[in-house]
Amino acid sequence: MGRYDEVYQAAQADPEAFWAAAAEDIDWVTRWDRVLDDSDPPYYRWFAGGELNTCYNAVDRHVKNGRGAQAAIIYDSPVTDTVRTITYTELQDQVARFAGALAARGVGKGDRVIVYMPMVPEAAVAMLACARLGAVHSVVFGGFAANELATRIDDATPKAIVSASCGIEVAKVIAYKPLLDAAIDMAAHKPDFCLILQRPQVAADLVDGRDENWDDVMTAAEPHGPVPVAATDPLYILYTSGTTGQPKGIVRDNGGHAVALKWTMKNIYNIDPGEVYWSASDVGWVVGHSYIVYAPLLHGATTLFYEGKPVGTPDPGAFWRVISQHKAVSLFTAPTAFRAIRQQDPEGEHIGKYDLSHFRALFLAGERCDPDTLTWAEEKLGVPVIDHWWQTETGWAIASNCLGIELLPVRAGSPTRPTPGWDLRVLDAEGHEVPAGTIGALAGKLPMPPGTFPTLWNAKERYFHSYLANYPGYYETGDAGIIDEDGYIHVMARTDDIINVAGHRLSTGAMEEVLAAHPDVAECAVIGVADTLKGQLPVGFVVLKAGAGDGAVTQEVVQMVRDRIGPVAAFKSAAVVQRLPKTRSGKILRATMRKIADGEEFKPPATIDDPAILDEIKETLAGIGYPKAG
Numbered sequence: 001m002g003r004y005d006e007v008y009q010a011a012q013a014d015p016e017a018f019w020a021a022a023a024e025d026i027d028w029v030t031r032w033d034r035v036l037d038d039s040d041p042p043y044y045r046w047f048a049g050g051e052l053n054t055c056y057n058a059v060d061r062h063v064k065n066g067r068g069a070q071a072a073i074i075y076d077s078p079v080t081d082t083v084r085t086i087t088y089t090e091l092q093d094q095v096a097r098f099a100g101a102l103a104a105r106g107v108g109k110g111d112r113v114i115v116y117m118p119m120v121p122e123a124a125v126a127m128l129a130c131a132r133l134g135a136v137h138s139v140v141f142g143g144f145a146a147n148e149l150a151t152r153i154d155d156a157t158p159k160a161i162v163s164a165s166c167g168i169e170v171a172k173v174i175a176y177k178p179l180l181d182a183a184i185d186m187a188a189h190k191p192d193f194c195l196i197l198q199r200p201q202v203a204a205d206l207v208d209g210r211d212e213n214w215d216d217v218m219t220a221a222e223p224h225g226p227v228p229v230a231a232t233d234p235l236y237i238l239y240t241s242g243t244t245g246q247p248k249g250i251v252r253d254n255g256g257h258a259v260a261l262k263w264t265m266k267n268i269y270n271i272d273p274g275e276v277y278w279s280a281s282d283v284g285w286v287v288g289h290s291y292i293v294y295a296p297l298l299h300g301a302t303t304l305f306y307e308g309k310p311v312g313t314p315d316p317g318a319f320w321r322v323i324s325q326h327k328a329v330s331l332f333t334a335p336t337a338f339r340a341i342r343q344q345d346p347e348g349e350h351i352g353k354y355d356l357s358h359f360r361a362l363f364l365a366g367e368r369c370d371p372d373t374l375t376w377a378e379e380k381l382g383v384p385v386i387d388h389w390w391q392t393e394t395g396w397a398i399a400s401n402c403l404g405i406e407l408l409p410v411r412a413g414s415p416t417r418p419t420p421g422w423d424l425r426v427l428d429a430e431g432h433e434v435p436a437g438t439i440g441a442l443a444g445k446l447p448m449p450p451g452t453f454p455t456l457w458n459a460k461e462r463y464f465h466s467y468l469a470n471y472p473g474y475y476e477t478g479d480a481g482i483i484d485e486d487g488y489i490h491v492m493a494r495t496d497d498i499i500n501v502a503g504h505r506l507s508t509g510a511m512e513e514v515l516a517a518h519p520d521v522a523e524c525a526v527i528g529v530a531d532t533l534k535g536q537l538p539v540g541f542v543v544l545k546a547g548a549g550d551g552a553v554t555q556e557v558v559q560m561v562r563d564r565i566g567p568v569a570a571f572k573s574a575a576v577v578q579r580l581p582k583t584r585s586g587k588i589l590r591a592t593m594r595k596i597a598d599g600e601e602f603k604p605p606a607t608i609d610d611p612a613i614l615d616e617i618k619e620t621l622a623g624i625g626y627p628k629a630g
Ligand code: COA
Pocket: 118, 141, 142, 143, 144, 167, 169, 174, 280, 281, 282, 285, 287, 309, 310, 311, 333, 334, 336, 337, 340, 365, 366, 501, 502, 503, 504, 533, 566, 567, 568, 569, 570
């Protein structure tokens, strides 16, 4: 038996012993009563009765243990031409003072704080300061529109919002404050106060009596110590796309999260404390929460905050420049970033310009990794390229080649095997396991390991119905796939209407809600079509109400999605059709439309109402350039 099998079996045979051993790497205020509280299935809690502080574990204890002078965060921002290092001692000071500022304004244990910030280290300071107080942060990605922010404000009902005057997208400066003000106007709930980081590129107007300047607040603040919280108390809420316009508030607890993430740093990523680790994502996504902020800091590593893109800041050598300049030993990003680099530098000429001798591995996740991209990265970088599969819900990888345990043979198209703690099965519609190599719903046997989501914010029923109801005893991942004869997992597609656009998770259902709100639209459908750069792109179809002229409806719905969901949706194509293809019971045949758009073989379902509509759809798609050549 190989080392991976041994560790995996140990976690299966005695999960409590396995995770209790991992929990020894965390400093506890009070040890847990039970490693796994299984008294209320299908709801499980890890480390019940335990008390700790996540911020203490991520910051203070490293200062106490002699890492004070080590870099905790390296901020590298080609868009502002800045490189800045923050040591663990400096981070402790900033976080303690920001926590003091929040506390002085009434934020305490259990209160929510929304963080709406670009990729600046102050975002981590705000998150950690909340954790220090036992307040619950909810970071909202900067590429979302005011309307999405308003939805989150109403759901999380934050006491405070922390934001910045702007974000910078390559050459564009995006003013955040007008979006924040608009969101607060739209929301029924109003925060007590907002703290705004003024960046030199844009000065935000501050609202009297509500908004304060970050710098002023920090200068006057008294440091606040870490507050012990229950292991089962929420650390954060992170909203992610569900099947409707109402996003799901994924809840992460303190204890299981700290234990699991600390464990993954060595076992999955093979990183040692003191090393520089880089996750090129954004704090607004789960990858940013887990692998820009919490895991590297819990581990005493140095994390990189990169405010830039893989290309255009200034060229496709940006990633190699950062790795080489800061001696990063590992990079984690989405395959789309590599497709963007490869498109501009197919021969990888920029790679040769930098010393990458210390670089050990590339990790990819966020969307299916096409074998071409994986092979290209392997060839050009000469290090293992690890595709791993996870979700906002799970907080860390469900399946991965665990580099710190044993490098298993890499197979392009597969994120390898389940990580220890995950008992993964493929189920048919009736919930029966299917034979190896057969496609079905990927589901994890309950309980899920620590660090996964114990519930949805204010929505326990939705948690049950969305994830636990269809397959009793299992967590339904929402992904379909196969497990082959060797236990390798292949994640093939979502079973719901979620699409992945440049590694960003979006709901076509939410986009349909926006299209349907146009006064001239009678019916609509949005599908995700294949895209060589972004993986998938949304395309919309609208049927107009009787008497409505074509006018500018398609441009208008494109603008509406941008205004209501955000530029990150990359919704740029819509077409007017006379009818939508449906089954006799009225279900829109989105999967068939997608196959036509992607130029795949398809057979009209037997239940189709009128097969002739498919020809109209084909023609309409051809009119807007689908299927794409090649
Ligand atoms: N704040 C404001 N706007 C943002 C934003 C932010 N934080 N992030 C993205 N946007 C905007 C972009 O400016 C763009 O707007 P536009 O339509 O006006 O051009 C739109 O949202 C889409 O952005 P993006 O998805 O980044 O696409 P892109 O075409 O600008 O760049 C890639 C393409 C592949 C280079 C880019 O998507 C990328 O770097 N992806 C990496 C993947 C990643 O980080 N995934 C996270 C999960 S691991």
